[in-house]
Amino acid sequence: MFRAPVATGDDSTEGEPLKIVVTGGAGFIGSNLVRALADSPRITEIVAVDDLSTGSLDNLLDLPVRLLTGTILDPDVLNEAVTGAASIVHLGALGSVPRSIDDPLRSHHANATGTLTVLEAARRHQVPHVVVASSSSVYGTNPVLPRHEDLRPMPISPYAVSKLATEAYALAYASCYGLQVLPFRFFNVYGPRQAADHAYAAVVPRFVTAALSGRPLEVHGDGTQTRDFTYVGSVTDVIVDAVLRRVSAPDVVNLAFGVRISLLEVIAELEAVLGRSLQVEYGPPRAGDVRDSQADSSRLAELFPGARRYPLRTGLEATVAWMAGRVLTVG
CATH class of the missing domain: 3.40.50.720 (NAD(P)-binding Rossmann-like Domain)
Incomplete structure (x- = not known):
């Protein structure tokens, strides 16, 4: 323990x-x-x-x-x-x-x-x-x-x-x-205000920007890798x-809150938020990336008993709403 x-x-x-x-x-x-x-x-x-x-x-x-x-x-x-x-x-x-x-x-x-x-x-x-x-x-x-x-x-x-x-x-x-x-x-x-317009952008803004622009979502690996x-x-x-x-x-x-979510699950939730299917392209895994990540949140809960987790759907809806006015949607 x-x-x-x-x-x-x-x-x-x-x-x-x-x-x-x-x-x-x-x-x-x-x-x-x-x-x-x-x-x-x-x-x-x-x-x-x-x-x-x-x-x-x-x-x-x-x-x-x-x-x-x-x-x-x-x-x-x-x-x-x-x-x-x-x-x-x-x-x-x-x-x-x-x-x-x-x-x-x-x-x-x-x-x-x-x-x-x-x-x-x-x-x-x-x-x-x-x-x-x-x-x-x-x-x-x-x-x-x-x-x-x-x-x-x-x-x-x-x-x-x-x-x-x-x-x-x-x-x-x-x-x-x-x-x-x-x-x-x-x-x-x-979430909102996360940059997506550079080569080192994180996965969620990359996915959202690609989806809003009508481009395929690029996945490094098979998409089953998980993140909290x-x-x-x-x-x-x-x-x-x-x-x-x-x-x-x-x-x-x-x-973090101890919830493992795969990249494929993120894509599925994003499809639900946008109400349409998304094209995905797979490439080789990137050097330095870990396969799976999940937090034990016991220590956080002790220090911050009021801390709350926003569901992925809620977070993606807010992210899409913020990015929608900043990305030229294609077709």
């Missing part, structure tokens, strides 16, 4: 106005989080840090957020951002397993060194609480399902290694400097709760 962490909530900030910093705030998860943070009356200031290499200004239109355009590798940008912050939510990263295989040094600098730079800024400015985003990819080829947090990481891509470094640095800063940290392992997050798809609304709900209660944990926490 593995050990679950005990929630740590700092009640000293209860009722006080909060400044929250979101690195990667113009990106997919970051911009959805900014929207969710803006709905909380206790959060009176939101600062987003983003170099716009993968994020977009359009994601933050009409939101009450101050955007600092710059890299998390620049201490001056971070110094300006984090002064007086109650929490930093560190989402800034360079995603994609294939991209990391093409350029491992760039992924390392953005993800591992970037995290270290953010943690140093938190230490310099005495920011008490940092939430960091890791990835289920750190489990790699470990065959145990569902994957609980005490399993041995077996990463098989530079991206996964860089994310393992992200969470390890956060836990080390908690041990050395008393920083309250909460490292999450995200599992295949999808997590709608972005679940992720932002949990993170907002985490910063309001200043939740920390002595170890990493899976942020």
Whole structure:
């Protein structure tokens, strides 16, 4: 039986106005989080840090957020951002397993060194609480399902290694400097504002964009590989709760709900949402991809008993609705 962490909530900030910093705030998860943070009356200031290499200004239109355009590798940008912050939510990263295989040094600098730079800024400015985003990819080829947090990481891509470094640095800063940290392992997050217009796009926006454009859906492998798809609304709900209660944990926490869904099932649900059949083309598996992924969500449930999972159909409907106005539909 593995050990679950005990929630740590700092009640000293209860009722006080909060400044929250979101690195990667113009990106997919970051911009959805900014929207969710803006709905909380206790959060009176939101600062987003983003170099716009993968994020977009359009994601933050009409939101009450101050955007600092710059890299998390620049201490001056971070110094300006984090002064007086109650929490930093560190989402800034360079995603994609294939991209990391093409350029491992760039992924390392953005993800591992970037995290270290953010943690140093938190230490310099005495920011008490940092939430960091890791990835289920750190489990790699470990065959145990569902994957609980005490399993041995077996990463098989530079991206996964860089994310393992992200969470390890956060836990080390908690041990050395008393920083309250909460490292999450995200599992295949999808939803509105997820980019699909680049070579390293994730599977759900690729499928939705292809379907809306009348193109075949490209599947790497036979489509029976499984993922614990997590709608972005679940992720932002949990993170907002985490910063309001200043939740920390002595170890990493899976942020997913323990549901294995194959790519073929995603395609079937997408067909149901669109009301038509979709053409599928199969190709060879991609290097660095794991075969199956499923979270043990016990630790999440202990820390966040109110966390809720959005059904795949609901999440796909929201994703299609957002993308439909941005994709030229063919025939």
